[in-house]
Amino acid sequence: MLLNDELISYIRFLKNEQYWTNKPNFNQENNTIEGLFDVEALQHILTESRIPLNCFRMVDNGTMLHHSKFSRTIYVGEKPAAKVLDGKKVADGLKNNFSLILSSLEEFWPPLTKLCKELTKELGTRVSSFAVVSPPYATGFVPHIDSTEQIVIQCSGEKKWNVYEIPSNFRKGQEVDPNQLGLKTFDGTLSKNNFLYLPYGVPHNAFASEELSIHVTLTIEPIRINEWVLKSVNEILKDKSLNQLTLPPKYNECSNSEKKIDDVYKYVANKLLEKRNLL
Numbered sequence: 001m002l003l004n005d006e007l008i009s010y011i012r013f014l015k016n017e018q019y020w021t022n023k024p025n026f027n028q029e030n031n032t033i034e035g036l037f038d039v040e041a042l043q044h045i046l047t048e049s050r051i052p053l054n055c056f057r058m059v060d061n062g063t064m065l066h067h068s069k070f071s072r073t074i075y076v077g078e079k080p081a082a083k084v085l086d087g088k089k090v091a092d093g094l095k096n097n098f099s100l101i102l103s104s105l106e107e108f109w110p111p112l113t114k115l116c117k118e119l120t121k122e123l124g125t126r127v128s129s130f131a132v133v134s135p136p137y138a139t140g141f142v143p144h145i146d147s148t149e150q151i152v153i154q155c156s157g158e159k160k161w162n163v164y165e166i167p168s169n170f171r172k173g174q175e176v177d178p179n180q181l182g183l184k185t186f187d188g189t190l191s192k193n194n195f196l197y198l199p200y201g202v203p204h205n206a207f208a209s210e211e212l213s214i215h216v217t218l219t220i221e222p223i224r225i226n227e228w229v230l231k232s233v234n235e236i237l238k239d240k241s242l243n244q245l246t247l248p249p250k251y252n253e254c255s256n257s258e259k260k261i262d263d264v265y266k267y268v269a270n271k272l273l274e275k276r277n278l279l
Helices: 002-018 040-049 087-095 110-121 225-236 256-278
Strands: 026-028 056-060 071-076 079-085 101-103 127-134 149-156 157-164 184-190 193-196 204-208 214-220
Touching: 002 056, 002 110, 002 149, 002 193, 026 184, 056 087, 079 225, 087 101, 110 127, 110 214, 225 256
Parallel strands: none
Antiparallel strands: 026 193, 056 101, 071 079, 101 127, 127 214, 149 193, 149 214, 157 184, 157 204
């Protein structure tokens, strides 16, 4: 089975078994990930691609390092045009135990371009990707919360993950005080071919083992209830028959307006129920 098909089956499993948006899931099956993003792909990115400044980060034990140390300038004629990733400087950084994060990798690596497009079509919400390259024993960020649903795919080496229960109140991108973390819901090591599903809102962090680790994370935009309701109501309100209805000035003081307003509320509510039944 191709990786694209395996991931679609895995996502359907997550939804059917009530994992989606609720709790993490560790998949140890022998998944087909060959050619997704490995050491050879990394070498190609470092030597052949022109990765823009905002699409990569170097990290030292959880601290972001400044771009200028790992970038170079490209020129149009004699004029500087842009700064891009400098492969040699990044390779030296990896040797110095810095980690590399490559964002929006689907824009630069064809296998991920195809995968993200197919998953976006299947799920009806945007799927992007990033890769994390960690030298042996590199430590990651402190426990933090990302802004998307995520599926981690271990492509090379191993990585230990700590995942915690979703807090009642959280903000995306939030670092979580280790003293305020809830119970662990996953504490284990991903090896090559393993998947790990992380719901939106779970605090997590990860650490490399004794060899170079490469993992790709698929980020899946969550379909938030308030955004879905707003979008659905806006679609309903495009009905031309509603556009022909009007209310008098100070309608809230006019008893004759109450029935008309109630009828509109009922109409919108029934249309929302119809959309729900079509899901």
